Amino acid sequence: MMIASSLYAAGQYALRYLPALGDTSQRKAALLAALIGAVENNDVDAIEDLLGGASDVALIAEGIRESAHSPLHAAAAVGHVKALRAMLSTLPSDFVELPDESGRDLLVLATQHDQIDVLRELLPSPNMSYSAQIATLVSPTVSTIKNFLGYEVRATRVNTLDAEQNSLVSLAARYGYVEVVAFLIEKGADVHLKNRSGQDALMCAVHTGSLDTVQLLVEAGADVHSRDRRERSVLHYAAIRQEANMVRYLIDEHGIDVNASDWEKRTPLFYVRDRQVAELFIDNGADVDHPDEYRQTPLMFAAWTGNKPLEQYLREVGANPTRTNARGRSADDMARARDQIIPEKAMISLAPMLVVGQHPDLE
Incomplete structure (x- = not known):
């Protein structure tokens, strides 16, 4: 809370004195501070004002590319959808893929923080045509149309991976976010993708102990007989988790070999x-x-x-x-x-x- 409050205070200060800043580097820093403050306070009007000028947008975009944790990342992590939408409608479309200091893009951050509304914003329904999407707008602008057209790229990124090669659905399963897992599956997430340790979404769900998530993944076609890099099965994960119901489900419902050995x-x-x-x-x-x-x-x-x-x-x-x-x-x-x-x-x-x-x- 201390950091958020400081950012907001810095943003408000920068907003007040922006007109007096003539140096480009100072103005860029002030604009970014102001934008971060507006995002932290979920002030969409202030965000739109800051992104209203072409020259300022260019400076803000440059500052975001240079920052380790941008206003976009902040909005995705805390679930400020309107703030995120206001920025993405004006900033370059590839900003949805910008990594933070830990290599996490907006989709990964939203998944890790259980921000399903952000995921809905970034991964809209691929079944709706662009013309139909645009037709739903009262008065579509050029920037808004570009934003919708950019959704084609975002919709294909449901299988994006983080720095450790975890897929979004695996991350959601690891944290036990059942609703997020269901949403990602609905959007076409590949439940078979494995991370660097050879763990897929089902193994992550079993290790977390979420039987609901496990059943959801199995219904979506997850391989109950999959093995990780060390040849461990989902029963190995269930055993270390000490979940009797999980073990019973995997054995009774899927007949997994109780004597299958690892490496x-x-x-x-x-x-x-x-x-x-x-x-x-x-x-x-x-x-x-x-x-x-x-x-x-x-x-x-x-x-x-x-x-x-x-x-x-x-x-x-x-x-x-x-x-x-x-x-x-x-x-x-x-x-x-x-x-x-x-x-x-x-x-x-x-x-x-x-x-x-x-x-x-x-x-």
């Missing part, structure tokens, strides 16, 4: 920390003694991490406590070492000597 040959059971979730996997045929690449078993991980309820349950259902890993350590060895060392920090320091490789986790 270190670890099944979803390796990722489980909750007894109730473990029971779901075991009841559906999970191999309790499945060895990973280092001959480790889920029981060894439970013993290593000190998860006694899970360790006890795995022993009850027949997990072999005497099997040894690549270093010759058994689950019993790990349990004894854990019980002998009371300080938690000491247990953490000893853990790498007992277990081979990294403990399974999700980025």
Whole structure:
């Protein structure tokens, strides 16, 4: 709030003294400050006044291209649709693609901040012809017509990617924005696009724990058998999330293999920390003694991490406590070492000597 108030104060100050500024660089800075202040206050009249002169528009456009976080980005992030519309109707059409300091364009920012009205503005219905769109205007101007014509480009950008190659629908799924996910699907979002880690929208939704989003994506054709770069399935993501309902849905409704292993040959059971979730996997045929690449078993991980309820349950259902890993350590060895060392920090320091490789986790 402090930053927003300061920006608005600077904008109002600049508005008052703009006529006295003769230096071009000073005027450009003042115009940009004024525009930012007007956007922060959602003052559309002030925005239109600032963009009313051709020379000032050129200076503002130059300033926006040079800025790390422009008035357009500010409007998209907070959902000031009218302010955004007022700027886009006058500024160059490619400004919708300008990245901020983190490489996020207006579509990415709007998605990350759950600003569905901004997305509706930037991704209008591609089914309505331009003539029909223009006909809806009372008195179309040249700038307004250009704005509508620019929508063809924006409408095709529903599959735009952020700096980490996340699609808009994946970002919305990651944040659990069900309404945004539904809107993007309606606009033709590709639910199969993957980011640099090989995660698609469905994996993001499962990891977030939003069953509604997962079901929505599946209905839209998402691949329930997809794998990420580390060969992890959606069940691996559900296991680390500890969502029993999610696990039940994926197994019961889609028959996903509970013993499918990732690149270190670890099944979803390796990722489980909750007894109730473990029971779901075991009841559906999970191999309790499945060895990973280092001959480790889920029981060894439970013993290593000190998860006694899970360790006890795995022993009850027949997990072999005497099997040894690549270093010759058994689950019993790990349990004894854990019980002998009371300080938690000491247990953490000893853990790498007992277990081979990294403990399974999700980025």
